[in-house]
Amino acid sequence: MAAVKPSDYTNQVTVTDEVAEFSADVMEEITSHLEKYPPDRSRSALIPLLFLIQRERGYIDNPGVNFLAKFLNLEVTDVWETATFYSMFNMHRVGRHHIQICKTLSCKIMGEPDITDHICGKLGIKPGETTPDGKFTVSLVECLGSCGTAPMMQIGFDYHEDLTLDKVDRILSECE
């Protein structure tokens, strides 16, 4: 099977009126985000809630966006407008482990190219692609604020710093 590229998804976008539904626990968590902001400024909760949609649904999908529009009393396009601006929101499904390797200057000069080659070689994919089994996605990203411990990568929300090839092997083998 070949690696999955982002372009493989572009023909699969279907516009739907379906609205995502969440369990009572998740709804409680969603509602709790509104408490931080003035009552007439609920749009402020949009970015934190988009993270929640991504966590619950794997990526920012159409029913999830419809839900947020309804919940925050926004237009569907308002939600898409914000969501598409930010690089941490995935507009298509990514692997269970999203490996993001920092490629900016400090990491670049401290060995990022070797780390990237090693990971991509091991997984048999290029940056931006997902392994056929849906386990790993590899992305090259801009500075993650870990320059003193370069090279580094982030998997999900976890930072992995001072990387060596051995350390990378160990980290990948611990991913289930």
Add this chain to the structure above:
Amino acid sequence: MEIRAIGCEPLQLRRVLVENGHTLKVYRDMDGYTSLKKALGMTPAEIIETVKTSALRGRGGAGFPTGMKWSFVPKDSPKPKYVVCNADESEPGTFKDRYLLERDPHALIEGMVIAGWALGAATGYIYYRGEYNYLIDVMDAALAEAREAGLLGRNILGSGFDMDIFTHTGAGAYICGEETALLSSLEGFRGHPRMKPPFPALEGLYACPTVVNNVETLTAVPEIIEMGAEAWRDLGTEKSGGTKLWSVSGHVKKPGVYELPMGYADMEKFIMEDCGGMLREDKKLKAVIPGGSSVYIMNTGQILGKNVTMDYEGLVAAGSSVGSGGFIVMDERVDIMESTRNLTQFYKHESCGWCTPCREGTDWLVKIFDRIAAGGGRPEDAQVMLDLCDNMEGRSHCPLADAAAWPIQSAIQRFPEDFKKWLWNKTDNVEQKELTVNA
């Protein structure tokens, strides 16, 4: 990685260096929240005057005097006021705030409550960059501890002053470190910078008076209140008060976060002794970017034997600036054409797309750099890039276009050999303007 103070007692790093510094107990054991008590006994005007006298300048990169920023907030406005902490640390080379947020959250809370009291703000937000999501739990726990102890919420320490602070997350956009873009993002919009004026002090969050300060700026406030404005200022120089955190990365033996008094002498000693010297002893120093990727790159002729002092004035005199204190050291293995290309790719990716000169300019620059790197350099390329930079600098709502232009202008001027070899040795006729830096 090293975390230590040189040339002064650890001040900002005091609790970062101790175990469990993030807990209220340790924070209090180390005189935490005594400044807040002291501040609540002062008038707001006295606090603003104290911060002014301390010569504290914004630690996020622009270096604007903090006390002056605070004084712009109207005292008689009927609107609610806000204190926003900019924890969107994303300037390449900068990672100091991460350690403050992780290991000393109460210092930030204390600084924000003091700012709230001085400005009459009842609400504060801490805007984290999305990638620092894992640090938010640390802060939420600290906020809960502070609320529980009556240091936050209603009637703080029995003073009658109410204030609460909340964490908020961005989602991966460098531009949101620009204060007006941050506010747009905090309101749930795309992170587009706004036209100034109006400045946030008059119309910021929800069109209400708002002060946006960097983490390190706000954590300095309790120290200033505690030791007094003059004593804190005198740690540094007359115009650059106090101490500064430097994030050191690249080809040195001991990268890390270093706290130095402003005016520390000198940069060569800092690199060669304090940071352990060059990572590989057989490789010579080639370049330093002293203040995050957006400042002018320096060559060895500007550093070695020049006794460069590390403060706002000293670095400007040496031909660069303090910026965010993201100190990137490069040895002779680095090709400055390639390193500048890397940073230009960063700015292209992070340009928000609002202003044409920045959106199109960074894109063209990357295309030219990519062609050069692929072996297709042309003799006129250096001039074309400088002309493009001229058409970006000062021609956008926010300084991102300037930040993209400066590394290129300084790299071409200060490392001509690295460009010549890619451009067929014909860059002699390039017209270069004088590089000027704002203090």
